[in-house]
Amino acid sequence: MLLEDRVAIVTGGGKGIGSIYSQGLAREGAKVVVADIDFTAAKEVAERIRADGADAIAVDVDIASPESTVEMARAANSTFGRIDILINNASLMSALPRRPWHEIPVGEWDAVMAVNLRGMFLCCLAVFPTMKDRRYGKIVNISSSRIYEGMPNRLHYTTSKAGVVGFTRALAREVGEDNICVNAISPGFTQSDTQVATSSAEYMKAHIDRRCFKREEYPQDLVGTVIFLSSSQSDFMTGQLLNVDGGYSMH
Ligand SMILES: NC(=O)c1ccc[n+]([C@@H]2O[C@H](COP(=O)([O-])OP(=O)(O)OC[C@H]3O[C@@H](n4cnc5c(N)ncnc54)[C@H](O)[C@@H]3O)[C@@H](O)[C@H]2O)c1
Structure with missing residues (x-):
């Protein structure tokens, strides 16, 4: 198994694609921290993973809150002793109505940035001390x-998801010395x-x-790429963006 004994946090792991990432990582041997603002959903996924014979805990997190993300990392460290992998998957997306740009309320704009970009920043900050100490990390x-x-x-x-790419490239440069890989995936319509x-x-x-x-793209279509970027198979790759959309866009 590619992730034997690795410890992985999956944000937004309780529902949607994140729940499939959580289960896919567990099947490759990872101990999984299913972290979600929907704690009930996170508990169900963790329970499912444990029922399949792997290790998992659920954590109640709001990734937009620094206190909450620090607590998420603390829970991972206290239960499993370290953090090797962070899948920054939680975001505000389907809750957002599709509407012309000039009809977007300013408060909704700010909420998207707070979760999709600040949340990613806070999750990286929370896991960084552990990854730096162990000189190993996959984000x-x-x-x-x-x-x-x-x-x-x-x-x-869309702006926030483009921001994820700049974030990934710049952070990769800053944590390369600590032997931490930072990469990104662009799923298609899933x-x-x-x-x-x-x-x-x-x-x-x-x-x-x-x-x-x-054909339709399913969450399972993304799992192999997530496992690859989480495993030692990609240890010399950083700052990269892998597109998984069935050839809708060519990148
Ligand atoms: N589904 C698609 O077509 C598609 C396409 C491209 C990219 N993506 C991206 O893939 C990821 C997963 O997509 P999805 O379709 O499963 O989304 P989803 O909306 O179904 O799931 C998002 C998850 O994030 C959690 N979440 C939301 N806000 C949170 C917060 N503040 N703190 C912690 N958790 C929070 C939700 O509870 C939910 O479990 C997202 O980043 C999304 O932007 C999805």
Whole structure:
């Protein structure tokens, strides 16, 4: 197994694609900290992982809060003794109505930046001391393939996901000396429960039509790339962005 005895935090691990990452990492041998603002969902995923014979705990976290992210790292360290992997997956997305840019309330803009960018920053800050001490760390940031096309109607969200790429590159340069890898993935339009619930059939079909592979993208399609970037197989890769969207965009 590629992640035997590694300890991984998955933010937004309780639902959607994050729950599939949590279970996929556990199947590769990782001990998983399922961290989510929806604690009930996080507990269910952790329970499922334990029922399958792997190790997991659930943590109640609001990634936009510094106190909460520090507590998340503390819980991981006190339960499993270290943190090797951070999957920065939690974000505000499906909760956001699709609407023209000039109709986005300023408060909603700020909330998206607070979760999608400040949250990523705070999670990295929280795990950094442990990774630095052990001179090993794998940080995987989740962007979105909508940044390549400048997809309209969620300007704040698209902006935040483009920010993830700049964040990934600059942080990779700053923590290279500590032997910490920082990479990003840009998923295409993916059939998470929330995405399916908030997208029309025409919207989904338009995505499929433009892909090289004419089918839906499922959360499972992303797991292999997350495992690769979390494992020692990618130890000389940092600051990179891997696009996983069935060939919708070419990056
Ligand atoms: N589904 C897609 O089509 C798609 C495409 C590209 C990128 N992505 C990205 O992939 C990731 C997962 O997408 P998804 O479809 O599963 O999203 P989702 O909305 O279903 O899940 C997001 C998760 O993050 C959690 N969360 C939200 N705010 C939080 C906070 N402040 N603190 C902690 N947890 C919080 C939610 O409770 C939820 O479990 C996101 O980063 C999303 O932007 C998704």
